[in-house]
Every structure is written in C-alpha cells, then in structure tokens.
Amino acid sequence: MTEAVTRPTLEAVAARAGVSRATVSRVVNGGDGVREPLVERVRRAVEELGYVPNQAARSLVTRRHDAVAVVIAEPETRVFADPFFALQLRGISKELTAHDNQLVLLLTEGRDDHARVGRYLAGGHVDGALVFSLHLDDALPGLIRGAGVPTVFGGRPGWSDGTPRAVYVDSDNRGGARAAVRHLVGLGRTRIAHITGALDQTSAVDRRDGFRDVMAEADPRLVVEGDFTPAGGERAMRELLDRCPDLDAVFAANDLTAAGALRVLRERGRRVPDDVAVIGFDDMLPVAEQTDPPLTTIRQDIEEMGRLMARLLLRRLDPRNADDTDAAPSPGVVLPTTLVRRASA
Amino acid sequence: MTEAVTRPTLEAVAARAGVSRATVSRVVNGGDGVREPLVERVRRAVEELGYVPNQAARSLVTRRHDAVAVVIAEPETRVFADPFFALQLRGISKELTAHDNQLVLLLTEGRDDHARVGRYLAGGHVDGALVFSLHLDDALPGLIRGAGVPTVFGGRPGWSDGTPRAVYVDSDNRGGARAAVRHLVGLGRTRIAHITGALDQTSAVDRRDGFRDVMAEADPRLVVEGDFTPAGGERAMRELLDRCPDLDAVFAANDLTAAGALRVLRERGRRVPDDVAVIGFDDMLPVAEQTDPPLTTIRQDIEEMGRLMARLLLRRLDPRNADDTDAAPSPGVVLPTTLVRRASA
DNA sequence: GTGAAAGCGCTAACAG
C-alpha cells in the first residue's frame, strides 16, 4: 500500500521545461503550433519526470473518455461454453487498442443487471457501446437508446418496435445456411433435417430461413427447435430420429448442436456421413475438429466481426478514425461465410 | 449524434432542492449526517432531473476510479480456444459488479503490448489489476510492479527473482495431479505416462511435479512435453506410443491435450479405457463431455478463482470490502480440485 | 507561437 506518493502534474513538467502549462499541454496532445526547440524541451521534461496525463482531469474538460463499453447480455451460461465471445473480444480489443481506446466490459447475468448497465451507459462513463447477444424480448435495447450513447450491435437486432437504423455487424446467417443445405443437396441427400438455434435470437431465425429457402417443400417435421447447446442438439436429434427415421442429413444451427446430434446418431447406430450427413455452423475449432468425425461446417469470421464493430463505432465517435477503405455508412454490415469441408458431410 | 445537450450537475440539483452542493453531494454518497427531510428533497430533485454524478470530476478529487484492470497476457491463440478465460471473467465480473467496480479489459497480443499495459497501469486509470497467464519469461510482472498498482495474480507467478509475496489465486495443480495419477494407480495401471503442459507456466510445472510425487520411480521416457493444445497432445501421444508401446494409462495436463491424445489412441487402435486409461485436467465441459469416450478429469472451479481474485483485490483496495468470512491475509490462495469420473478412466 | 486565466463537476475541510 505504500504508494508512489504523488505523480508529476503538468505543472511540474512546465516548471522543469521552463514553459507554461498550456505549452506542455499542447506538446502532450500532438504538439501542433509549438516551435521545435520547445517541443524538444518539453518532451525531455516529460520523459525525465515520467509524466503521465491524468485522464480524469482531461475527461472533465474534454468530455471524452476514450473508452468504449462492451456489453455481453447472455443470461445463460451458453456464452461461456464457446470461444465465440473471446474471439469477438479479441477483435474488438485489437481495434480499440490501435486507436487508444479502452475496453470496459459489462457482463450481464439477467434482467436485474440490465438496469445497472443502462445506468452505467447513461452515466457518461464511456464514449460508446458495443452490444452483443440481444434476445428478442430484451429490455436492453430500450435502455441503451435511452442512455443516448452511440452504439453498434453485434448480430442483427430483432426488436419489433421500429428502431430506426440501428448500426450492426452480422454474419450472413441466411446465406451461410443456404450454402450448408445446398451442400447436403449436392451430396444427393433428400431427407434433410434442421435443428434450429434458440429462436429468440435473429441468428437462429435467419439460419432457419436459409434452410427454408432451399428446402421450401420440406416435410415440416424435419425441423426441430434446439437452443445452441449440445444437450439441445441431442434432444432434437432423438426427436428427429423418432419422427423421421428415414432422414439422411442434418443441418445443425451451430457446431455445439451438431456435436450433440452426432452423439445421438452414433448411439443409435447411424454412421456419419454414410447414413446421415451432418453439417454445423460457426467453425468453432475446438469443437468442430474434435468431433468424431470432424465436422463439416459454415465458417464465420468472428474476430473480424468484432474488429469491424469497433471500427464502425470509433468512426461514429470521431470521423477522423475512418479508414479510407471504409464503405459508405450503411446501417448494417453483413460478413460473408464459407463452407469448411471436413468429414461429416 | 444529437446529444442530450448537457447533463444536470450537482449545482442544478442543489438549486432545485434549495440546498447547497455539499448537501447534495452528501446525499448522493450515502446521505450520512443529513436530516431526513432534506435527504428526501434532494432525492426527489435527483430523480426529477435524472442526475448522474460525473465520474471524471469525482475521480479527480477522490483519486479513486472504482475500476479494476484485468490483464490477460496470452500471446498465443490458446486463450481463445477454451472457455477458461470466459469463466474467470464471469467470476471477476460478478464480484466487481457487486462492489460497484468496473472491469477494464486489457488483452495483450505479445511483447509489444506489454509496454502499453505497463503505461496504462502506471497512468493511474484504475485502482488495481488482476493479471493472468504469466509465462516464466514474461516482462509484464516487472512493468506491473513498476506501475505501483495493487495487483492479484491468477495462477502462481513463477518468476525466479524474489518477488516478495505476490498475492495470487491458484488451483491445487499439484494435489490435483496427484489425485489423477492415484486414480490411475487405483485402476491397476502401472505404465502411466504424462503429457505435460507448456512448461513455461507454473500450472504445467506443478502438475508434472504432482505426477512425479506419485510416480517417483517412473520410466522418464513416460513423460513428454506438450503445450496445452490438442495438436500438442496428438504429437506427444504419438511419441509416447512409439517409445513405450506398453503404456496403459495417460495423465494429460489438460482436457484439450487429452482430447488430442484420445484421437491418436483411437487411430492406433487402442481402446480407451480398456487398453489405455486417460485422464485430463480442467473439466472443461464442452471438451470433456464431447470426447469419445467422455473424459475423466480433474475439475477446478474456474469461476470461483476469478471471484476470489477480485475479492482479494477489492479487499486490498478498501478494507471495508472484506467479508467476515475472509481468511487471514496470506500471499497465495489455493483452491481445491476434485476428480470427475466419466468413461475414459 | 506562447502564456495567463477561467473553468470542467465534484469532494472535503472548515466554519457556522
């Protein structure tokens, strides 16, 4: 607890460099409009004293924090069962770091936490927010809008109330799903089933819609609702096999679901992919490569999604952050997916 | 971008309630020593105006930020392949939230980032730091110590220089390893191999030492170095089978490693657990339950580790945060592990 | 180009 008593202030640097506080401030913030010899002297003083600006004092006057909140609103433990969020965070972190912004992480465990998050965002602690994993019945969007903080969403928000042009980044869930099902069709499969994700999330809805795009005529009994978990995948797979013993392929809403389905198929003596071809979604490596057989799946670039979200937000916060390469501002950005072929289909 | 022009200040609340700023400040910060009717009036004014304290202004004078940095220093992608960090973060987040502290996440991608983290910590933006995943050759510990920020480490720090009493939270890696090996011995296995983790981390070293505690006499060829990844597990398992075809059990340093080993065993036609029993470490559910056969492993309560780290830090920052239940301050806290029996051993 | 001075919104003595 013996603290490094007091850190040097602008004042101290100014004294040492023999200039005014204003000049030091200018140098510290880029040094425009200060003559070279002075810049040099100030720089040296900063160096010698080990001066670091006090962010609180700075924020007080600039009203900027150079900090962004990342809100992960996953009530259940699902988040933590997969690397999804870690990857997003990594992408976000890289981008924020590159622009000298800090990442404040807000994890919510349930409804009660939503108010807290709303309060925090409204409290003006951060310049903007990145929000994930909204569920259709979520109270968070309202709170966030009320907070008046620039926000970018991860995944297409699906609220029915006409939220005007929420900015978001998403994967091409529907297109990816179509690619998955077409792949199965290309394999000559005809009785293709689908285990959905949790249908209170747009990603699950979009993937199911993609399935339907290709299998418009499909027997409705071939679609069973899952929840993005292996247990859900097992349950759904059992139900499918009971209902339609003649199915010859399964498109699972994510890799975890597919892993559960694979287990049930093996347990029921179906060979994969010979009897039943299985395809997942995500390309979550530790899962997809670990299953038996390894999983054919639809890959989404999760880290890139994170990076893009951060980039979009930073651009809104300060147009100077815009890269030349940035596209015209459109409310939503949809990233492509690719098929990764392994052994299961 | 049309911003809610200016947020109300203490001044505004004071005016509305007909009291001084000081009184409002007192009420906002707990209201001790203010008479009830005034408290009530101020509360109402706060409510009506939607007043939220400006944290920057507050920090400027209190020199507290009610924010804690979480530093995850994993140069490689390993972090993101498993839920380990997500779980820790969750535990940390819960504890911090309960004490109204914010979580600032600092991810480092490599050496270059270390300086940045050091600077940030030294910059006095946060009241303390929680640091993970140190490697033996890491520059971070020095930087952190230099920053003079109260810190709690995740995992026993293993620097050779005599860092005095760094506070840390760890699992009982050595004891858990012993339990694992004893379990194999109890199964009647005699040729027990060990695939280590990355030996630049104390967790890997401690697990190996636990193995040796029980198998002091073991053939040294039965120990092969891995790196906590499935690929490393595969490679090591191949080497082991080549060296010692007669082995009848494997203790893998973590579940991911065990998963890789299982794959090689199957590929080589060894039945698990009949021919070779396999035991892992972590009880990382999405991995341990997904393997074939499901993995017997040593469970550590990762979320609890996170929670405990945060609790320890908060207690150092402000003794009032101490729970009555907290143990006497000891530099390191070691959490117990338990054996989870599934099918692989 | 550089310095002087006026706050940003809040807390913490200190009076009363």
Add this chain to the structure above:
DNA sequence: CTGTTAGCGCTTTCAC
C-alpha cells in the same frame, strides 16, 4: 447538521 470555500489536473479561449 448545513453551507462556504478551496482546489483536484487539465484544456482552451483570449491576449500578448
């Protein structure tokens, strides 16, 4: 118990 006052460390007009 409540109000007055003096800054916390920095940026930013505005003169010089």
